[in-house]
Amino acid sequence: MRVLALLAVVVAALAVALVARGDTGFHPHMLIATALGVGLTVLLGTGLMTLAFLSSSSGHDEQASRFEENDES
DSSP: OHHHHHHHHHHHHHHHHHHHHHOSSOOHHHHHHHHHHHHHHHHHHHHHHHHHHHHHHHTHHHHHHHHHHHHHO
16 A cells, blocks of 8 residues: 555656646746646555456456346346
């Protein structure tokens, strides 16, 4: 989990650096919004992918598919 948080911070910092480099004026609200938006999006995406892999490896997906097969017959 720490690696995912570190990844989000690094990606957010990179996004803020790119936005700050492309703008001539200093707008702190825009930089804060960029950092929060990118950071939270990366955390959400990696968290959901982690849950998908965890669900697949723990066998929960197989239980759900067996339930659907029994429901159709």
